[in-house]
Structure formats: C-alpha cells, structure tokens
Amino acid sequence: MAKTLEKVDVVTVGVGWSGGIIGAECAKAGMKVLGLERGNERSTEDFLMVHDEFRYAIRYDLMQDLSKETITFRNTRKMRALPMRHMGSFLLGEGLGGAGTHWNGMTYRFLPYDFQIKSMTEKKYGKDKLSKDYLLKDWGITYDELEPYFDKFEKTAGISGEDTNPFWGKRSSDYPNPPMKKTPLLKKFEKASNSLGYDPFMVPSANLSQSYENPDGETIAACQYCGFCERFGCEYGAKTSPEITVVPTARKTGNYDVRFHANVIEVLKQGNKVTGVKYIDRQTGEEFIQPADVVVLTSYMMNNAKLLMVSNIGEQYNPETGKGTLGKNYCYQIEPGTTGFFDEQMNTFMGAGSLGMTIDNFNGDNFDHSNLDFIHGASISLTQTGNRPILTNPVPPDVPVWGAEFKKSSIENFTRTLSVFGQGASMPHKENFMSLDPKYKDVYGVPLLQLTYNFTEQDRNLHKFITDKTAEVMKEMGAKTVMAGNPITDYDIVPYQSTHNTGGTIMGANPEDSVVNNYLQHWDAENLFVVGAGNFNHNSGYNPTGTVGALAYRAAEGIIKYSKAGGSLV
Amino acid sequence: MADDKKGLSRRDFLKTTGIATGTLVGGGLIGGLVGYNANKGGTGTLDKKKGNDEHAQATNTRGLMFFTNQNEFNVLSQAVERIFPKDDLGPGAIGLGVPFFIDNQLAGNYGSNAKEYMQGPFFAGESTQGYQSKLTRAEIFKQGMASLDSEAQKRFDKRFVEIDGGQMDEVLTAFQKNEVNMIGVSSEFFFKLLRTATLEGAYADPIYNGNINMDGWRMKGFPGHQMSYINEIESEKFVKIEPKSVSSMEH
Ligand SMILES: Cc1cc2nc3c(=O)[nH]c(=O)nc-3n(C[C@H](O)[C@H](O)[C@H](O)COP(=O)(O)OP(=O)(O)OC[C@H]3O[C@@H](n4cnc5c(N)ncnc54)[C@H](O)[C@@H]3O)c2cc1C
Numbered sequence: 001m002a003k004t005l006e007k008v009d010v011v012t013v014g015v016g017w018s019g020g021i022i023g024a025e026c027a028k029a030g031m032k033v034l035g036l037e038r039g040n041e042r043s044t045e046d047f048l049m050v051h052d053e054f055r056y057a058i059r060y061d062l063m064q065d066l067s068k069e070t071i072t073f074r075n076t077r078k079m080r081a082l083p084m085r086h087m088g089s090f091l092l093g094e095g096l097g098g099a100g101t102h103w104n105g106m107t108y109r110f111l112p113y114d115f116q117i118k119s120m121t122e123k124k125y126g127k128d129k130l131s132k133d134y135l136l137k138d139w140g141i142t143y144d145e146l147e148p149y150f151d152k153f154e155k156t157a158g159i160s161g162e163d164t165n166p167f168w169g170k171r172s173s174d175y176p177n178p179p180m181k182k183t184p185l186l187k188k189f190e191k192a193s194n195s196l197g198y199d200p201f202m203v204p205s206a207n208l209s210q211s212y213e214n215p216d217g218e219t220i221a222a223c224q225y226c227g228f229c230e231r232f233g234c235e236y237g238a239k240t241s242p243e244i245t246v247v248p249t250a251r252k253t254g255n256y257d258v259r260f261h262a263n264v265i266e267v268l269k270q271g272n273k274v275t276g277v278k279y280i281d282r283q284t285g286e287e288f289i290q291p292a293d294v295v296v297l298t299s300y301m302m303n304n305a306k307l308l309m310v311s312n313i314g315e316q317y318n319p320e321t322g323k324g325t326l327g328k329n330y331c332y333q334i335e336p337g338t339t340g341f342f343d344e345q346m347n348t349f350m351g352a353g354s355l356g357m358t359i360d361n362f363n364g365d366n367f368d369h370s371n372l373d374f375i376h377g378a379s380i381s382l383t384q385t386g387n388r389p390i391l392t393n394p395v396p397p398d399v400p401v402w403g404a405e406f407k408k409s410s411i412e413n414f415t416r417t418l419s420v421f422g423q424g425a426s427m428p429h430k431e432n433f434m435s436l437d438p439k440y441k442d443v444y445g446v447p448l449l450q451l452t453y454n455f456t457e458q459d460r461n462l463h464k465f466i467t468d469k470t471a472e473v474m475k476e477m478g479a480k481t482v483m484a485g486n487p488i489t490d491y492d493i494v495p496y497q498s499t500h501n502t503g504g505t506i507m508g509a510n511p512e513d514s515v516v517n518n519y520l521q522h523w524d525a526e527n528l529f530v531v532g533a534g535n536f537n538h539n540s541g542y543n544p545t546g547t548v549g550a551l552a553y554r555a556a557e558g559i560i561k562y563s564k565a566g567g568s569l570v
Numbered sequence: 571m572a573d574d575k576k577g578l579s580r581r582d583f584l585k586t587t588g589i590a591t592g593t594l595v596g597g598g599l600i601g602g603l604v605g606y607n608a609n610k611g612g613t614g615t616l617d618k619k620k621g622n623d624e625h626a627q628a629t630n631t632r633g634l635m636f637f638t639n640q641n642e643f644n645v646l647s648q649a650v651e652r653i654f655p656k657d658d659l660g661p662g663a664i665g666l667g668v669p670f671f672i673d674n675q676l677a678g679n680y681g682s683n684a685k686e687y688m689q690g691p692f693f694a695g696e697s698t699q700g701y702q703s704k705l706t707r708a709e710i711f712k713q714g715m716a717s718l719d720s721e722a723q724k725r726f727d728k729r730f731v732e733i734d735g736g737q738m739d740e741v742l743t744a745f746q747k748n749e750v751n752m753i754g755v756s757s758e759f760f761f762k763l764l765r766t767a768t769l770e771g772a773y774a775d776p777i778y779n780g781n782i783n784m785d786g787w788r789m790k791g792f793p794g795h796q797m798s799y800i801n802e803i804e805s806e807k808f809v810k811i812e813p814k815s816v817s818s819m820e821h
C-alpha cells in the first residue's frame with residue numbers, strides 16, 4: 001500500500017528547465033512547491049573534473065539510465081516496435097537540471113510564422129500546399145502574446161546575443177548581454193554568407209559573454225570557451241542551467257523543496273480534477289502518494305505524454321481514425337549539412353556550446369515557397385562548440401573508416417575541418433505519433449512509451465534544398481574539398497542528431513484538436529498543467545528551449561492565477 | 571604557451587579565470603569552491619596529497635580484468651593495431667594501451683551494459699532500431715575473439731595472431747562486411763564495437779589506461795583538459811598546447 005504524504009500546493013514531476021521555472025515562479029508567489037525528481041542532486045561542484053570526453057560525451061554520465069526506463073521505436077505502424085536499448089539519436093536528461101545541465105545553450109525564439117503556421121501558409125499558398133496527411137495547426141497563441149515570456153526567460157538566463165537578424169519577431173528589449181566573441185572561424189562563415197547576400201548573426205547564447213546578475217539575484221559567470229560544453233556540466237557556472245538559476249531562486253523563498261530518487265508512475269485523477277501523483281522511491285522501492293492542489297508535468301515531452309497515457313487522462317490519438325489528441329503531432333528535425341576540408345590548421349578544439357553564427361534567410365517563411373515542394377525551412381549555422389577526438393574523426397569520402405589511411409587522414413583533418421549545417425523544421429504527419437507500448441515495461445512495471453516516426457516527403461525535399469545551400473556557403477568559405485551530406489532515407493534512432501523532440505501534448509485554442517490550452521492547462525483537468533516541447537504543434541528550424549522557457553513562464557502565470565480563482569483560464 | 575599551462579594548480583585556475591580577483595562574483599563556481607574548500611582536510615575523496623601518491627603508483631600497474639587467457643588478449647591487441655596502426659605520426663593502438671583499455675572497460679559497466687535497457691523479449695529488428703542483441707558487450711567481445719581466430723583458421727589454416735597484416739585486414743573486412751556468422755549478434759555489429767572501442771582507447775583521458783602518455787592527443791593536436799581558452803579563442807593562428815589529463819585537477 002502506498003503511503004500518503006502531506007499535501008502541497010504544487011507538485012512538479014521532474015526538475016529541469018520547465019520544472020525549475022514553475023518551481024521558482026510559484027514559490028516566489030508564496031505557494032508551497034515540491035519538485036519530484038527521479039535523479040540525483042547536483043551542482044557546479046560536481047563539474048570541476050568534467051573535461052572528460054569519454055565519461056560524459058561517450059558514456060553519458062549525466063544522462064538517463066536506460067536500464068530503468070527507455071522508449072520503444074518503429075518507423076511505421078507495420079514494423080514491430082523494439083526498445084531503444086542504447087541512447088543514440090537524442091540524449092535524455094536525468095537529475096537536477098535535467099537536460100538543461102548538459103545542453104549547448106543556443107536559445108532562440110520561434111518565429112511569428114511558427115505560431116500561426118496553418119493560417120499563414122494557407123493564406124499565402126492556398127489550402128493544398130501540403131497534402132492532407134500533414135496536420136498543420138496554429139498554436140492558439142501568437143508570437144506577440146508570447147513575447148513578454150520570451151523576454152522573461154532570456155533575462156533569467158542572461159542570454160548573450162545581438163538583435164541584428166531581420167527575420168525575427170519584434171523584441172520588447174535587447175538581449176541582456178552582448179554576443180559572444182566572434183572568432184576567426186565564425187568570421188569565415190560571416191564573410192562567406194555576406195558575400196552571398198545573406199544576413200549572418202551571432203547565435204543567441206546561454207554561455208554568457210560576461211558575468212551577469214539576473215533579475216532574481218542569481219549570478220552567472222562569464223564563459224571561458226573551454227570546449228567541453230554540450231553533454232557536460234559547466235565548472236564555471238557560466239552556462240545557464242536550472243541548478244544555478246531557477247532552482248536556487250525557488251529554494252531561497254523557503255517555499256520550495258526537491259525530493260530526489262522519486263520516480264513518478266501515475267497522475268491520480270478524480271472526476272475532472274487531479275488529486276496528486278504516485279511515485280516510487282528508487283532507493284527503497286516504497287510507493288508514495290503525493291497529494292497536491294496543482295500537478296505540473298515537467299518530465300520532458302516523452303514522459304509528460306507517457307504519464308498522461310498510463311493515467312488515462314485525455315484521449316489517445318488514433319492514426320486510423322484521426323481521433324484523439326494525446327500523442328499526436330510528434331515532430332523532430334532534419335540536419336542537412338556540408339563538411340569542408342581545409343589546408344590550414346584551425347583551433348577547432350576550442351569553443352563553447354552556443355558559439356556560432358547563423359543565417360535565417362532560408363528559415364520559416366522568410367523566402368518564397370511558391371515554387372517549392374515544401375514549407376518552412378532551416379536555420380543554417382557554423383558553430384564552434386569544441387571538437388573532441390573520440391567523436392570527431394573526419395575523413396574525405398574516398399578514405400576508409402579504419403586502418404593506416406584512416407588514422408593519417410582523421411588525425412590530419414581533426415583541426416582542418418569545418419561544418420555548415422541546418423536545423424530543419426519538421427511538420428506533423430498523421431503517421432508520426434506516440435502511444436503506449438503493449439509489450440515492454442520499465443523497471444517499475446509501467447509500459448514504455450512507443451514512438452512511431454519516420455521522415456516524410458516534406459523532410460526529404462527540405463533536406464535536399466538546405467543541403468545545397470550549406471554546400472554553397474562552404475564553397476564560398478574556400479574549402480579545398482566540399483563534402484555535402486547524403487540525402488535522408490529512413491529515420492534511424494542510432495546516430496546522434498539532436499534532443500529536439502516535440503509534440504504529443506500539443507497546445508491549442510480548443511479541446512477538439514489539442515491537449516492543453518494556451519496556459520498549458522489540461523482541457524480535461526483544470527488543476528493539471530503539462531509543460532515542455534510536447535506543447536509544440538510542429539518543430540521549427542531552431543533549438544527548442546527558448547520557446548519551452550517562454551511557455552513555462554506563461555504556464556506559471558496561469559497556475560498562480562488558477563490558484564486564486566480556479567476554473568478554466570481561457 | 572605550453573609552459574604557462576603546465577602545472578596550473580587549482581589556485582592558479584581561480585586566478586586565471588578572474589574568480590579569485592572578484593571579477594566574477596557569485597555564480598555557481600564560487601558556491602562550488604566554497605563547498606570544496608570546506609571539505610579540505612576532511613575525509614573527502616579530494617584529499618590532495620593522498621590521492622596524488624596513490625595515482626602515481628596506480629599508473630605503473632596494468633593488468634587483465636576481463637580476458638582470461640593470453641591468446642584472447644593477443645588477438646584483441648593485433649586486431650586493434652590493424653584498425654589504428656603505428657606509423658610515422660606516432661604509436662598505434664598497442665602503443666597507446668588500447669587493449670588494456672578495452673579489457674578494463676569490459677570488466678565494468680560498459681561490458682555488462684549496466685546503463686542500458688536489457689529486458690526481453692529480443693528480436694532482430696531493423697537497422698534503424700539499433701542494437702537488439704541479448705548479449706552484453708563482454709559476451710560479444712569474448713565470442714568475437716574466438717570468431718576472429720576461427721575465421722583465420724578457416725581462411726589461412728592459422729591462428730589470428732599467426733597471419734600477416736594483410737591477412738588480418740582480410741579477416742577484419744569480412745567481419746565489417748557482415749560475412750562471418752556469429753551467435754546472437756552480427757559480425758558487422760561486433761566490428762563496429764571494436765572500431766569504436768579502439769578510438770575510445772586511443773583518445774580517452776589516460777586515467778582509463780589507454781592514450782598512454784597522451785600520445786593519442788599529441789598526434790591529433792588535441793590538448794585534452796585545459797581550463798580555459800578565453801585568451802586563445804580569437805587567435806588567427808593555430809595554437810599548439812601541451813596536453814593535460816583531467817587527473818591534473820587532483821593536485
Ligand atoms: C546534448 C544536448 C544539447 C542541447 N542543446 C540545446 C541547445 O543548444 N538549445 C536548446 O534550445 N536546447 C538544447 N537541448 C535541449 C534542451 O536541453 C531541452 O529542450 C530542455 O532541457 C528540456 O527541458 P525540460 O524541463 O522540458 O526537460 P528535461 O530537462 O529533460 O527535464 C525533465 C526532468 O524530469 C525528470 N523526470 C522524467 N521522468 C520523470 C518521472 N517519471 N518522475 C520524476 N522525474 C522525472 C528527469 O529526470 C529530468 O530531470 C539540448 C539537449 C541535449 C541533450
């Protein structure tokens with residue numbers, strides 16, 4: 001029998017960026033907040049000896065323990081879904097800070113076009129631009145409505161950037177910090193894109209260009225360009241992450257607590273409200289019921305969807321009938337790119353997670369799609385994140401992947417290779433979705449989440465288009481060998497691509513076609529909020545977390561409102 | 571450049587980064603270091619002197635933790651040397667300690683797939699679904715060594731360690747092309763594991779018993795663990811830096 005604990009005002013399931021933001025805002029407003037986190041406590045102190053590629057980037061020391069829980073995967077409904085036994089395509093977070101501890105920190109706002117993609121696409125290109133199999137949808141909120149929350153997240157995080165990109169939405173204030181250093185490698189990209197007539201800008205970065213105190217009084221140090229950033233924690237406290245910002249802010253109020261090793265297995269619902277959650281203490285195996293006035297799912301988009309599914313909250317999406325919304329609109333991204341081999345040695349091993357320059361000339365609807373067989377686009381960047389030797393062994397196409405020639409060539413090219421790559425938007429398709437696996441279970445006996453996903457025609461067409469653009473930039477940069485990426489075939493869960501999974505708990509203006517409203521309040525349970533990239537109706541041509549942060553601030557405002565007045569917030 | 575980086579102590583680290591001088595106030599690091607200093611002299615694992623002496627001793631002793639007979643280890647050694655051979659740039663896999671690195675890894679979490687989902691049922695699956703074998707990496711390597719031997723026997727009537735380099739390459743290529751039958755795993759997958767583990771052993775921090783003397787890094791122009799590149803990141807020229815292991819943080 002599960003032991004029932006004392007009730008709290010708000011419980012969050014997981015403490016990454018979304019759980020941390022909800023925690024800080026609600027605790028500041030005087031509510032008693034508890035974060036239930038399945039992983040460990042951790043802080044900057046744990047990262048002093050973090051410059052170890054093998055432990056952190058190869059063996060995923062800071063990430064999810066798949067022996068306890070994973071997902072199953074198949075490309076299509078006809079295929080047998082099998083467990084993702086090793087981590088590969090994306091890297092799931094675990095422990096205080098979640099993936100926000102070991103992210104790169106490229107912090108974008110999605111484009112105004114993203115939030116109204118269906119109506120804007122139809123208006124400009126007609127109703128049949130994409131086939132009916134694509135489930136394009138407006139988000140139930142506009143960029144302008146979300147702007148104050150973007151602004152708030154950027155100030156909390158101390159984002160370092162420059163507002164020179166002509167394609168962005170209007171900003172209410174400039175970035176809180178100037179951009180990072182424009183290194184010689186970045187300048188190569190800048191020069192080439194300028195001469196091609198594009199508009200390069202510095203990537204908005206959560207690796208701070210200078211020491212900064214945020215509005216909550218938390219200090220974030222200046223980035224040292226140490227080259228061990230993505231997949232690593234920052235030993236300087238210079239990479240904005242939840243455990244150095246929103247979590248201490250929440251703790252300072254005296255209204256906040258995090259309980260570690262607490263793996264939530266169910267959301268408890270009675271009538272049209274939830275009453276709390278059930279969790280297992282990983283250390284003792286004991287079950288507990290944690291009652292709460294408000295439950296907030298902040299356990300990354302995958303477990304957010306899974307917890308709703310196992311708790312029978314909302315209607316599961318069915319690709320056969322098109323009915324149901326839970327698990328719908330799973331999207332990812334494509335990563336077209338070109339590698340260039342140069343004669344001169346470059347400092348490719350130095351860098352920072354979000355050090356880079358980007359062009360948006362082929363992102364969103366920033367260019368005319370009338371004669372193109374796809375919509376949306378990709379940001380195209382050159383980043384200098386710090387190459388490391390185990391994972392970086394570039395060789396030209398005619399060189400074998402092992403043996404004498406490989407050794408020579410991969411060593412020679414380690415410091416002589418640059419890449420230009422796109423982050424291509426991903427459109428929702430009726431066959432790409434999440435559900436519960438009927439066969440495989442996690443160590444707690446709960447079914448695994450099942451992912452059915454493949455690239456679609458839209459992805460292939462966009463991939464080809466953007467690959468050509470990246471090759472063009474690379475040529476202009478003067479590479480002696482230009483190696484454009486191969487066309488995409490089927491989505492493969494093995495090689496790393498990005499942890500930019502979206503959808504499954506989509507937001508919208510009405511309950512027929514969304515899971516939550518535009519405060520991320522569940523349509524079927526007014527005291528349940530679901531926060532994360534799962535709320536995205538499609539995925540844009542950028543990294544997701546800037547938009548996740550904005551949505552989390554919006555949800556926090558909703559929760560505080562709800563705690564006073566109750567009822568639906570829309 | 572190389573010289574001032576050498577032997578940078580934790581205290582110097584604070585100075586170089588401006589933290590000790592107060593330019594970077596607060597933040598996570600200060601918090602972390604305050605905590606760290608408070609532990610100093612206590613029971614903590616970061617006890618400087620002790621950790622250092624033990625480390626000096628430990629590096630002189632290597633041994634097999636996983637393989638049980640010398641032939642298996644010799645097969646492993648020859649195979650990884652073909653993947654990453656000694657040349658005019660510097661040592662190959664054997665010279666870098668890669669066979670010991672792999673053996674030691676197989677005895678731990680890596681070998682027993684401790685952090686991976688290993689519940690059944692098991693099915694072959696599509697290539698896009700990744701590895702689906704019931705076997706652990708330790709079991710695969712053990713079988714792999716025997717398979718390399720039997721493939722050499724089949725083709726050349728000799729043990730793997732007795733054939734010449736070109737013949738070894740022929741055997742390895744057969745594995746890479748999935749032409750060899752293995753039980754519960756494809757030979758192609760085994761070859762991928764072997765190749766990846768070789769690169770890991772050549773380039774992981776020497777604390778893992780490979781990359782001896784940091785020569786893997788030295789060949790590649792990779793400086794290993796450095797505190798900061800803030801002073802070099804804008805340099806137009808390539809900066810050569812003497813590599814350092816993360817173990818230098820222990821003193
Ligand atoms: C290597 C890497 C680089 C990245 N770089 C960027 C980037 O440059 N820019 C960008 O925008 N994004 C980036 N991302 C993505 C970014 O990290 C995520 O979008 C973001 O951190 C998600 O925050 P979240 O709070 O939604 O989820 P998470 O950070 O994943 O937090 C979820 C938390 O919930 C906990 N949890 C899960 N299930 C349970 C349960 N059942 N019970 C209790 N606790 C649970 C987890 O342990 C975890 O701590 C990167 C990700 C990775 C891995």
Ligand code: SF4
Binds near residue numbers: 222227232351352
């Ligand atoms: S690159 Fe900068 S932000 Fe990233 S870990 Fe290093 S010092 Fe921290």
